[in-house]
Amino acid sequence: MKTFDVLIVGGGIIGTNLFSLLARNGVKVALLEKEDDICGLVSRANSGVIHAGYDPRPNTLMAKFNVEGTKMYPQMCKRLGVDFVSCGSLVVAKKEDKKKLEELLNRGKQNKVPDLEILGKKDLQKLEKNLADNIEFGLFAKTAGIVSPYEICVALAEEGVLNGGKVFLNFEVKLIEKQENGKFVLSNGKEEIAAKFVVNCAGQHAAKINDLAGAKHFKMNFVKGEYILLDKAEKGFVNRPVFPLPTEKGKGILANITTHGNILLGPTAFPCKLGDTSVTLEGINKIKQDVLASVKQPNFRKTIKLFAGVRVKSGSDFNISRDEKQKNFYYAVGVCSPGLSAAPAIAQHFLHLLKEDGLKTKKIIVKKRKPYTNTEKLSEKELDKLIKKNPNYGKVVCRCENISQGEILEALNSPLPAKNIDAIKRRLRPTMGRCQGSFCRPKLVKILSDFYKTKEEDVTLNGKGSEIVVGNIKGGIQ
Ligand SMILES: Cc1cc2nc3c(=O)[nH]c(=O)nc-3n(C[C@H](O)[C@H](O)[C@H](O)COP(=O)(O)OP(=O)(O)OC[C@H]3O[C@@H](n4cnc5c(N)ncnc54)[C@H](O)[C@@H]3O)c2cc1C
Incomplete structure (x- = not known):
């Protein structure tokens, strides 16, 4: 059975922040995500505002983590190579x-x-x-700003993988058992993975995960x-x-x-x-x-x-804690707005609790994430040079957002490779422009099927059950 120090359930903004932080601290960590990519639920569809922190009631976890998290954002975005718009x-x-x-x-x-x-x-x-x-x-x-929440989740997950963390996609935690040796065993019905510590960051499903672990029950x-x-x-x-x-x-x-x-x-x-x-x-x-x-x-x-x-929502504040009944189990339940802003500080808090409870960290040489090429930001001269080196950067796939095949192939070869169309979208934005994918979606199907050597009919929008092409009528997509 695969064994880790810490298992994180859920790859939204809370889970990916913690994943990257633990990996960068030399912890043997794995992220278990039920979808075909990370950031498939709440963290992808929100306002993207990094709130200053005047809104939450004073002396709440919301207020504390909001203000602390917001302070961390500009530096974190710089480190990850993603945009932070400092607009107030x-x-x-x-x-x-x-x-x-x-x-x-x-x-x-x-x-x-x-x-x-x-x-x-x-x-x-x-x-x-x-x-x-x-x-x-x-x-x-x-101090308020704007980010692209899904780009941040992807960047954090990639950073975690680069620094030794493992991501298990399509791993829906359905069963949690505690062995006599104190370790948790998490199962999706087919595979089992074990760890001493478990952190529940399952968003909308967090109350269910707490119930599976025999931890505190929440109504959501x-x-x-x-x-x-x-x-x-x-x-x-x-x-x-x-x-x-x-x-x-x-x-x-x-x-x-x-x-x-x-x-x-x-x-x-x-x-x-x-x-x-x-x-x-x-x-x-x-x-x-x-x-x-x-x-x-x-x-x-x-x-x-x-x-x-x-x-x-679960009550009027975030519920972020170690569980009182189930030793070495931690949860983030009811993390509504400003959860995006608060996420880096919530991750720091979990690290602190885990260390208090005996998790060993170690200094590693942290590997820096390399952001994807953005041909739109290159000068004509720079773009010419790049195309000469690799003609894929001259093949425009998404006309609205000006994204080339070269960039898309980077997303397919990244530390956490995109496996479906929405996963490419969250990394690079094709299908997010004016035509909403009318032009580029067929091209993306073709690129994915060529890259993974599958049939076009097997390419999905966002995982099994969301196939796009139902049949091949004229010899496939040209
Ligand atoms: C409309 C709206 C606007 C918002 N605007 C803002 C804003 O502007 N600023 C701000 O700071 N916050 C905002 N928020 C809040 C913020 O989006 C959330 O607090 C945050 O995204 C929650 O992240 P999460 O990681 O807890 O949950 P999620 O993003 O939902 O991640 C949970 C993950 O767990 C996975 N999962 C669930 N069950 C299982 C299982 N059994 N096994 C494995 N994986 C599982 C899910 O697939 C999912 O990927 C907004 C929220 C909404 C809805």
């Missing part, structure tokens, strides 16, 4: 709501958030030209967040996340940016069932109406994608 964030308010902004500012100060200030109309107009006419004040949080609620994504042509409509005043229900509908220059509007907050990522007319209409509380009318005709993510 705004919460905007009408004249009569200034007091509420001041309350938020005070909460931020209690949470020790640096660089917060309330701006008046003139200063706001210098930052954003499309605020709603009745907006008079805004809380500017300088799910809240759906729908989004409208606008084409890059709308770049500049806002230049940072612009929030309305938060309410009991959450942070409200924001007008936001992505690291790649799109405008992102949403999310809604409707109670839902586990795994419900459907987009509804009710949700879309709510976004269209509520966003107008903060900004002028966006150009909804430039919509390129509707999607939804599911928040996971």
Whole structure:
């Protein structure tokens, strides 16, 4: 049986942060993920905001890990070679709501958030030209930023693998047993893997994993967040996340940016069932109406994608702890927003607990992750040189995002190789542009089938059951 020091269940932003951290500390660690790639659930569909930390109630784990995690992001992104857009964030308010902004500012100060200030109309107009006419004040949080959450998860997982960690994809943990020697054995029904320590980072399924391990039982609620994504042509409509005043229900509908220059509007907050990522007319209409509380009318005709993510809640705070009943078992349950911002600090906390409980770490020479080539960022001269060396960089596969076959082959040869179309998308963005894959998806099917020497009919969107091509009518994709 394969044996490790630590097993992490779940490859979202919490699991991949911990995976990379443990691997870089010389720990024999494995990440078990039920999907065909990491970052397939909540961590891929969110607002991508690294929150400054003024929103969570003081003296909560949310507040603590949010502020600590946000501080770590710029450095972490630099290390991984992924973008961190240091744009700050705004919460905007009408004249009569200034007091509420001041309350938020005070909460931020209690949470020790640096660089917060309330701006008046003139200063706001210098930052954003499309605020709603009745907006008079805004809380500017300088330390907030924007990331691409799936690119970060991929980069962290790759960094973990480069430094000795192992990732088991398509490994759905279905059974957890404790042996007499104190080790846990985790099984997917076919294969068993053992370790002394287990950390449950299974997101929406975290309560179930706790139950399987005989650890503390949690009741979970799910809240759906729908989004409208606008084409890059709308770049500049806002230049940072612009929030309305938060309410009991959450942070409200924001007008936001992505690291790649799109405008992102949403999310809604409707109670839902586990795994419900459907987009509804009710949700879309709510976004269209509520966003107008903060900004002028966006150009909804430039919509390129509707999607939804599911928040996971269990009580009013994160539940991040070592289990009291089950020795050497740890869990992150109910990690809703700001979980993305908090993730690096949550990983540090788990490392601290594990060390307290006897996990041995060792100094290793940490290998640096090499980011993928981005031909769009190269000068013409640099691109010419690259194409001469390897003509695959001259074959454009995704026209909208300008991604070449050479870049895609890098994702297939990476430390955690992409095995399906969504996995390539999370690494490089083909199918995420204006045409949403109409042009490049057939080419991606062909590249994947050639690379893995499988039939085109066996290539999937995101794992078994999501095959794209049903039959071969004209001798395959040319
Ligand atoms: C609409 C929305 C907007 C948000 N916006 C923000 C934001 O702007 N900023 C912010 O800081 N936070 C935000 N969040 C919160 C943030 O996205 C989450 O806190 C974070 O992604 C949770 O990550 P996770 O790793 O816990 O869960 P996940 O990403 O869901 O990862 C859990 C993983 O566990 C795997 N898994 C589950 N069961 C098993 C099993 N049995 N065996 C093996 N693997 C298993 C899953 O497949 C999954 O990959 C938002 C959330 C939502 C829904």
